[in-house]
Amino acid sequence: MQPKLNRDxxxxxxxxxxxxxxxxxxxxxxxxxxxxMGSGYFPLLIGGALVLLGAVIGIGGLRAxxxxxxxxxxxxxxxxxxxxxxxxxxxxxxxxxxxxVSGVLACLADRDIGLRRTIGIVxxxxxxxxxxxVIGLNSPAALIKV
Amino acid sequence: MELFTLGFASLTLTSVVYCFAGxxxxxxxxxxPGVGALSAISLLMPVSFYLDPTTALVFLSGIYYGAEYxxxxxxxxxxxxxxxxxxxxxxxGYPMAQNGKAGVALTVTTYVSFFGGTxxxxxxxxxxxxxxxxxxxxxxxxxxxxxxxxxxxxxxISDGPPMKGIAMVLLGALLxxxxxxVNSGDYRFTFGVPDLFDGVSLVALALGTFGIGxxxxxxxxxxxxxxxxxxxxxxxxxxxxxxxxxxxxxxRGTGVGSVVGPxxxxxxxxxxxxxxxxxxxxxxxxxxxxxxxxEGISSPEAANNAAVQTAFIPTLxxxxxxxxxxxxxxxxxxxxxxxxxxxxxxxxxxxFWGLIASFWLGNIILLGLNLxxxxxxxxxxxxxxxxxxxxxxxxxxxxxFTLTNSAFAVWLVLxxxxxxxxxxxxxxxxAPLLIxxxxxxxxxxxxxxxxxxHRGSYIDMLxxxxxxxxxxxxxxxxxxxxxxxxxxxxxxDGHSA
Numbered sequence: 001m002q003p004k005l006n007r008d009x010x011x012x013x014x015x016x017x018x019x020x021x022x023x024x025x026x027x028x029x030x031x032x033x034x035x036x037m038g039s040g041y042f043p044l045l046i047g048g049a050l051v052l053l054g055a056v057i058g059i060g061g062l063r064a065x066x067x068x069x070x071x072x073x074x075x076x077x078x079x080x081x082x083x084x085x086x087x088x089x090x091x092x093x094x095x096x097x098x099x100x101v102s103g104v105l106a107c108l109a110d111r112d113i114g115l116r117r118t119i120g121i122v123x124x125x126x127x128x129x130x131x132x133x134v135i136g137l138n139s140p141a142a143l144i145k146v
Numbered sequence: 147m148e149l150f151t152l153g154f155a156s157l158t159l160t161s162v163v164y165c166f167a168g169x170x171x172x173x174x175x176x177x178x179p180g181v182g183a184l185s186a187i188s189l190l191m192p193v194s195f196y197l198d199p200t201t202a203l204v205f206l207s208g209i210y211y212g213a214e215y216x217x218x219x220x221x222x223x224x225x226x227x228x229x230x231x232x233x234x235x236x237x238x239g240y241p242m243a244q245n246g247k248a249g250v251a252l253t254v255t256t257y258v259s260f261f262g263g264t265x266x267x268x269x270x271x272x273x274x275x276x277x278x279x280x281x282x283x284x285x286x287x288x289x290x291x292x293x294x295x296x297x298x299x300x301x302x303i304s305d306g307p308p309m310k311g312i313a314m315v316l317l318g319a320l321l322x323x324x325x326x327x328v329n330s331g332d333y334r335f336t337f338g339v340p341d342l343f344d345g346v347s348l349v350a351l352a353l354g355t356f357g358i359g360x361x362x363x364x365x366x367x368x369x370x371x372x373x374x375x376x377x378x379x380x381x382x383x384x385x386x387x388x389x390x391x392x393x394x395x396x397x398r399g400t401g402v403g404s405v406v407g408p409x410x411x412x413x414x415x416x417x418x419x420x421x422x423x424x425x426x427x428x429x430x431x432x433x434x435x436x437x438x439x440x441e442g443i444s445s446p447e448a449a450n451n452a453a454v455q456t457a458f459i460p461t462l463x464x465x466x467x468x469x470x471x472x473x474x475x476x477x478x479x480x481x482x483x484x485x486x487x488x489x490x491x492x493x494x495x496x497x498f499w500g501l502i503a504s505f506w507l508g509n510i511i512l513l514g515l516n517l518x519x520x521x522x523x524x525x526x527x528x529x530x531x532x533x534x535x536x537x538x539x540x541x542x543x544x545x546x547f548t549l550t551n552s553a554f555a556v557w558l559v560l561x562x563x564x565x566x567x568x569x570x571x572x573x574x575x576x577a578p579l580l581i582x583x584x585x586x587x588x589x590x591x592x593x594x595x596x597x598x599x600h601r602g603s604y605i606d607m608l609x610x611x612x613x614x615x616x617x618x619x620x621x622x623x624x625x626x627x628x629x630x631x632x633x634x635x636x637x638x639d640g641h642s643a
Contacts, residue, residue: 011572015313022320022335029332035602039332042590043323050316057309069571075362076567079539080560083358086543087556099540106536110365113532121533125540132541137192139548 004066012058019050078109094145095134099126148495149271153503156200156496161504164197164205169508172212173515176219177523179226180364180531181538183213184471185357188349189545191478199482200497204504206475211263211454211505214414215512218255218447219523222248223374231414231450234422238435238442245438249381250388254440255447256516258396262448263509265400266407266455270462271502274491278463281488287596287607291616293589296466298620298627300411300581308627311411311578314569318582319589321346329594341554348477349549350558351583352470353542355576358559359566361535368531377524382517384440392444395425399445403452408459410468411581414450421449455505462498464488466588470580 023044032038082105089098103122107113113121133139157165175186187206194202217228222239235255242251284292297319301311324335325345336342384392399421406417425445426435435442460466465486467473476486484494491498516523546555569576600606608614 007572011310011568011574015317018317018320025335029327029334030330033602034597034604037329037594037597039327039330039334042593043320043334046316046319046323046586050313050320053309053313053316057313060309071571072362072366075365079358079362080564082536082539083543083556083560083563086547087553087560090543090547090556091553095544099544102543103536103540106539110532110535113536117533121536125537128537129540129544132190133544133548137190137548138196139192139544140551141544141548 002068002070005069006061006064006066007069008061008064009058010061012054012056012061014054016051016054016058019047019052019054021047023047023051074111075109078105082106082109090141092145094142095129096126096144099129148499149502152496153499156500157503157507158201160197161201161204161500162507164201165208165504165508166511168205168208169212169215169512170515172209172214173216173512173523174526175209176213176216176228176232177526178529178534179220179224179228180360180368180534182229182356182360183210184352184474185538185542186213187471187474188352188357189541191349191474191481192545192549194478194481199479199484200500202478202482203475203497203501204508206478207458207501207505208508210471210475211451211508212512214263214451214454215256215259215516216523217450218259218443219252219520220527222251222255222443223524223527224371226368226371231418231453232447233415234418234446235443237422238437238439241436241438242440242443243375246375246381247438248375249377249379250384250440251443252377252520253382253384253517254388254392254444256513258392258399258444258448259451259516260509260513261396262400262403262451262453263455263505263512266404266452267502267505267509269404269452270455270458270505271499274459274463274498276463277459278488278491281464282492284488284612285596285610286592286599287610287613288616290589290592290596291613291620292464293466293585293592295616295620295623296410296460296468297582297585297589298623299409300468300585301578302623302627303409303411303416306573306575310574312627314574314576314578315582315586318579318584319586321351321579322583322586323590328591339554341552346583347546347550347555347558348474348580348583350546350555351562352474352580353546354559354562354564355566355569355579356470357538357542357566358563359570359576361538362563362567363570364531365535371530374524374527377520382520388440391440395421395441395445396448398424399448400452402445403449403454404456406449407453407456408468410460410466410585411578412453413457413469414453417449417453418446421445461486462490462501465490467584468581470577470584473580473584476584 026040026044029040030038031040082102086098086102103125107118175181186209213229217232218235220226220228221232221235222243225236225240227233239251297315301315302308326343327334402421403417406412425441426432460468461472467476546559596607
């Protein structure tokens with residue numbers, strides 16, 4: 001069965017929560033007065049407005065019914081894993097290993113990319129990144145660390 | 147005239163080469179659906195570390211307006227917009243291609259783009275010095291009011307319901323407060339993470355919400371591509387009646403683009419939508435629209451190119467970027483310690499006029515690039531998205547890492563990528579988020595100064611006539627936005643790259 005979601009109600013609630021959390025933290029930073037604004041003054045203003053707006057969007061959303069939602073799980077998971085693997089590998093092993101692992105994971109997001117094409121894409125990515133960032137922009141990133 | 151004494155005189159061979167490289171790359175990025183100018187400019191922002199500021203800006207803006215030329219190609223050939231401001235061109239461009247008029251459509255969009263761009267540059271070079279001269283006298287309370295007006299406009303004009311737009315600028319402004327508060331030295335929302343002390347990286351925010359967030363949905367969406375019609379050079383020459391039919395829409399579109407371009411949050415996409423709507427309304431044969439009406443491509447393509455150039459007006463004369471792309475461009479300037487604002491043109495005349503001169507040059511190069519090289523661009527369109535997106539992800543990761551030389555920024559991209567995914571899932575637009583992120587801290591700073599001068603009295607602040615007028619405008623737009631929410635009118639373009 002297709003999952004359903006009341007987009008406005010949920011997102012309004014989330015926004016109001018974020019606003020409330022920010023406004024709450026803002027008190028710790030010191031509100032000050034309008035003439036001498038503390039560092040919490042502006043975040044309190046913004047957080048408060050966000051609570052208000054989140055509530056308006058959320059309550060407005062309650063009048064509507066939930067609509068079917070389509071979450072591309074495979075793409076979401078694999079692209080997230082691809083970026084995460086890059087972040088994990090880059091510092092310890094260098095640029096090319098990071099590009100290789102994250103590239104393979106990214107290619108897996110689309111089930112129609114075969115093995116040969118994956119290898120081609122990864123090699124091309126390595127070449128392009130090397131040309132643009134290492135040669136072109138003088139990035140100090142190590143290509144491979146052992 | 148300064149354009150010639152300072153502008154063209156200051157263009158070196160290096161900057162001419164980078165101008166060419168910029169517009170070439172821009173066209174390439176514009177042609178490929180799913181790759182936007184914003185991502186490309188964010189990735190290449192580090193060039194500012196190696197180039198002098200004028201050349202860096204010449205290069206980055208070349209990508210920006212070059213993408214506007216290339217963007218219509220995919221709209222016409224594949225019914226997929228290359229950039230969001232070319233989405234409306236699909237409506238009549240694609241049917242034209244299906245009727246064997248692809249070549250004519252490509253030619254028309256190129257020369258109307260050139261016309262729109264040229265008029266836009268003219269306005270930019272006359273209006274910017276004028277506005278900045280006026281703005282030098284502006285105090286912090288007026289500046290705060292202008293910023294608030296810009297933020298509200300950006301939130302309400304851009305696509306989607308205005309309420310959600312306002313929520314996005316607020317969220318962006320909140321993200322903008324992360325880091326050390328310059329005024330008090332307090333750490334705000336850093337959660338003890340040292341990498342956050344300097345604030346959230348704009349590039350990571352842009353690449354995450356736009357780049358990664360888009361890829362996740364585009365992998366499936368871009369699968370459905372039809373076959374492409376053939377284009378020969380002979381088929382690219384429009385007939386005399388076809389040519390005449392494009393002239394008035396081209397002029398009207400340019401007018402629309404020139405007015406809409408400088409407005410914060412509006413920019414080329416909104417300009418092209420309005421340009422199309424006007425043509426359809428005043429046409430004696432509106433039923434032809436959507437079936438390959440040549441007016442339906444000439445007006446919006448002139449409008450978005452005029453808007454792309456005039457969008458530089460508030461950026462260069464006031465230091466207020468109206469779009470995320472402009473914000474990144476200002477970020478590139480700030481790397482050099484040049485703070486954009488009303489004094490920019492007076493203090494850096496060579497840079498301002500050099501940039502304008504490069505726009506002329508760039509537009510002429512683009513005219514040359516687009517017509518004879520059309521074969522290359524069409525060949526590029528045959529590359530399926532499944533071969534592009536892994537490369538996009540790789541470039542984003544490596545680019546962000548290069549910028550900061552720390553893995554933390556890559557984690558930020560992951561977080562903001564998830565945010566971008568959620569925004570698309572919940573029908574929010576990420577553009578106002580970025581505008582809030584940029585303008586929020588500027589608003590805070592000016593509000594602080596203004597309230598200090600007026601001893602903490604908002605009433606006192608509003609007693610300055612210019613501030614009052616600006617605030618009234620802001621309230622009017624807010625009211626209009628709230629009322630509009632209940633009307634069923636919706637723009638008929640979908641979400642796009």
